[in-house]
Amino acid sequence: MARAVTTQRKIVFTALAWGIGLMIFFPILWTILTSFKTEATAIADPPVFFNFDWTLENYQVVQERSDYMRYLWNSVALALGSTFLGILIAVPAAWSMAFVPTRRTKNVLLWMLSTKMLPAVGVLYPIRLILIQLGLLDSKIALIFILMLINLPIIIWMLYTYFREIPGEILEAARMDGATLKDEILYVLTPMAIPGIASTVLLNIILAWNEAFWTLTLTTVNAAPLTAFIASYSSPEGLFYAKLSAASTMAIAPILIMGWFSQKQLVRGLTFGAVK
Amino acid sequence: MGRITLDKVRKAFGDVEVIPPLDLRIEDGEFVVFVGPSGCGKSTLLRLIAGLEDVTSGEIRIDGTDATHLSPAKRGLAMVFQSYALYPHMTVRKNIAFPLKMAGMDQAEIDRRVDGAAKVLNLSSYIDRRPGQLSGGQRQRVAIGRAIVREPSAFLFDEPLSNLDAALRVGMRLEISELHKRLATTMIYVTHDQVEAMTMADKIVVLRAGHIEQVGSPLELYRTPRNTFVAGFIGSPKMNLIEGAEAEKHGAHTIGVRPEHFQISTEGGTWTGTIGVSEHLGSDTFFHVTVPGFAEPLTIRAGGEVDLHYGDTIHLTPDASQIHRFDAKGLRLP
Numbered sequence: 236m237a238r239a240v241t242t243q244r245k246i247v248f249t250a251l252a253w254g255i256g257l258m259i260f261f262p263i264l265w266t267i268l269t270s271f272k273t274e275a276t277a278i279a280d281p282p283v284f285f286n287f288d289w290t291l292e293n294y295q296v297v298q299e300r301s302d303y304m305r306y307l308w309n310s311v312a313l314a315l316g317s318t319f320l321g322i323l324i325a326v327p328a329a330w331s332m333a334f335v336p337t338r339r340t341k342n343v344l345l346w347m348l349s350t351k352m353l354p355a356v357g358v359l360y361p362i363r364l365i366l367i368q369l370g371l372l373d374s375k376i377a378l379i380f381i382l383m384l385i386n387l388p389i390i391i392w393m394l395y396t397y398f399r400e401i402p403g404e405i406l407e408a409a410r411m412d413g414a415t416l417k418d419e420i421l422y423v424l425t426p427m428a429i430p431g432i433a434s435t436v437l438l439n440i441i442l443a444w445n446e447a448f449w450t451l452t453l454t455t456v457n458a459a460p461l462t463a464f465i466a467s468y469s470s471p472e473g474l475f476y477a478k479l480s481a482a483s484t485m486a487i488a489p490i491l492i493m494g495w496f497s498q499k500q501l502v503r504g505l506t507f508g509a510v511k
Numbered sequence: 512m513g514r515i516t517l518d519k520v521r522k523a524f525g526d527v528e529v530i531p532p533l534d535l536r537i538e539d540g541e542f543v544v545f546v547g548p549s550g551c552g553k554s555t556l557l558r559l560i561a562g563l564e565d566v567t568s569g570e571i572r573i574d575g576t577d578a579t580h581l582s583p584a585k586r587g588l589a590m591v592f593q594s595y596a597l598y599p600h601m602t603v604r605k606n607i608a609f610p611l612k613m614a615g616m617d618q619a620e621i622d623r624r625v626d627g628a629a630k631v632l633n634l635s636s637y638i639d640r641r642p643g644q645l646s647g648g649q650r651q652r653v654a655i656g657r658a659i660v661r662e663p664s665a666f667l668f669d670e671p672l673s674n675l676d677a678a679l680r681v682g683m684r685l686e687i688s689e690l691h692k693r694l695a696t697t698m699i700y701v702t703h704d705q706v707e708a709m710t711m712a713d714k715i716v717v718l719r720a721g722h723i724e725q726v727g728s729p730l731e732l733y734r735t736p737r738n739t740f741v742a743g744f745i746g747s748p749k750m751n752l753i754e755g756a757e758a759e760k761h762g763a764h765t766i767g768v769r770p771e772h773f774q775i776s777t778e779g780g781t782w783t784g785t786i787g788v789s790e791h792l793g794s795d796t797f798f799h800v801t802v803p804g805f806a807e808p809l810t811i812r813a814g815g816e817v818d819l820h821y822g823d824t825i826h827l828t829p830d831a832s833q834i835h836r837f838d839a840k841g842l843r844l845p
């Protein structure tokens with residue numbers, strides 16, 4: 236789009252964008268900074284920004300006190316496991332809704348999305364009780380399943396919008412060319428949908444990684460992921476801001492790094508394919 | 512071989528009948544063009560033949576065998592889509608080779624055929640590019656290439672040239688006609704472009720609301736349109752249709768005279784009118800002439816050099832042997 240934008244407007248919008256960006260990023264920056272302070276500096280009033288004695292002490296303490304690697308592994312298992320399972324179910328579901336729609340397809344999609352509007356606590360006790368009955372409380376399997384279910388509507392909706400962008404005539408051309416349903420999905424649909432599927436996978440990993448309600452309420456020790464790791468530092472023993480910050484930084488670092496390297500895919504994912 | 516017969520083929524989408532029962536015979540090697548106004552069911556009919564749409568009832572036979580319930584791939588037909596429908600993630604070579612690969616042909620034969628098609632269609636220099644890196648005309652050639660390598664028993668085209676600019680359209684039109692002459696394979700071609708229909712077809716099928724109004728060679732339709740719809744639809748600019756007293760003089764409800772079948776004069780003639788807008792094409796001039804008592808202005812075709820202008824009075828005499836007569840139902844009178 237070639238639209239003349241005045242320099243003045245450009246400056247205003249750039250400044251505004253940076254301002255809002257920094258505002259959103261500030262809590263994370265503050266957490267990272269605090270993690271390198273001593274407990275005393277962390278609660279200093281007025282707060283100090285950069286001119287303090289940087290220390291790695293908090294990280295040592297956190298590492299000694301709790302087994303970071305175990306939490307990390309649980310987080311990875313939950314995020315990847317639920318995403319993989321979700322994609323397995325969502326691809327055929329989205330395929331059928333995008334390419335063989337019926338009169339009710341739109342309603343089904345809306346209904347699926349509407350389940351995301353339900354407050355999760357509403358079903359906390361039923362689910363807890365079911366898991367206790369099944370002896371699956373604090374198990375990764377149960378949590379993978381639950382995380383998959385809560386994110387499934389979003390995955391299906393996203394894949395649906397990506398698949399919808401693929402012109403039906405191309406699939407018809409493949410059919411004319413003698414492709415079976417399997418060939419069509421394998422050689423035509425999937426290669427064309429790879430960017431969309433990749434964005435969906437990334438976004439879903441992040442959603443699963445950050446999920447805190449179910450992971451906190453349904454785990455104690457064995458299946459506890461990094462969210463529980465952070466929570467264990469906002470403990471009744473009194474608040475240790477610096478240690479809490481160190482734990483938080485350690486918990487968000489992997490996902491932050493992953494997000495950084497996959498920015499382009501993620502933007503596409505978060506805007507549901509609106510940005511090409 | 513590519514003889515296609517439709518027997519009482521009917522198609523409804525839900526409660527809406529798009530194609531009422533319809534019979535059609537397409538002979539081997541024929542170039543058949545479907546024309547008709549937008550929404551009349553041309554694409555639907557083509558897709559029924561292709562197998563991309565299921566018939567609601569009736570039978571489709573290809574070379575004598577019942578193909579009504581065969582999958583598209585098993586019908587041995589190739590289709591070229593309006594949007595080209597190339598596989599964006601494959602190179603030109605892979606696109607053209609795709610149907611052969613699906614047929615399980617061996618690589619040497621695939622390469623031989625793809626190279627052959629690329630040469631015929633002047634695609635050799637872009638063979639390793641992706642569709643996104645090609646112009647519209649080049650994409651269209653790739654789509655045609657993908658169709659010809661299979662050596663199908665018939666080609667189906669759905670408005671293949673409508674996304675191209677005028678100059679390219681003329682070129683591709685010739686190429687497709689050329690291809691038809693060389694391959695002598697049945698081609699079914701959907702268009703709403705007059706000129707494409709008239710110049711390419713062996714046989715034109717004029718459709719209206721899913722009905723076949725007339726089937727015939729371009730000249731048959733031009734000379735003896737069966738009803739006022741075909742009369743108005745075939746020929747460009749449209750035939751002038753005149754009702755009322757002037758028609759009754761010829762013993763008809765409606766008479767039709769094509770723009771090119773008038774004598775024009777500044778002295779005297781059968782009808783006298785005033786020139787409105789005139790369109791100068793260089794070789795021809797089209798005058799829109801208002802004649803008192805006629806419901807619509809007449810379109811008159813004159814030579815390029817005629818020196819008449821807006822507001823001038825003009826006298827028109829229709830060529831007596833070229834007056835088409837129609838009854839009150841719009842059907843042609845003998």
Ligand SMILES: Nc1ncnc2c1ncn2[C@@H]1O[C@H](COP(=O)(O)OP(=O)(O)OP(=O)(O)O)[C@@H](O)[C@H]1O
Pocket residue numbers: 524529547548549550551552553554555556703
């Ligand atoms: N899948 C469908 N579901 C319902 N109605 C349809 C469907 N496909 C086509 N139709 C209807 O069938 C009629 C014929 O459509 P078709 O596409 O065959 O027209 P066409 O002659 O090819 O028109 P155009 O020249 O605009 O391409 C139209 O009224 C259209 O709305």
Ligand SMILES: [Mg+2]
Pocket residue numbers: 553554555
């Ligand atoms: Mg059409």
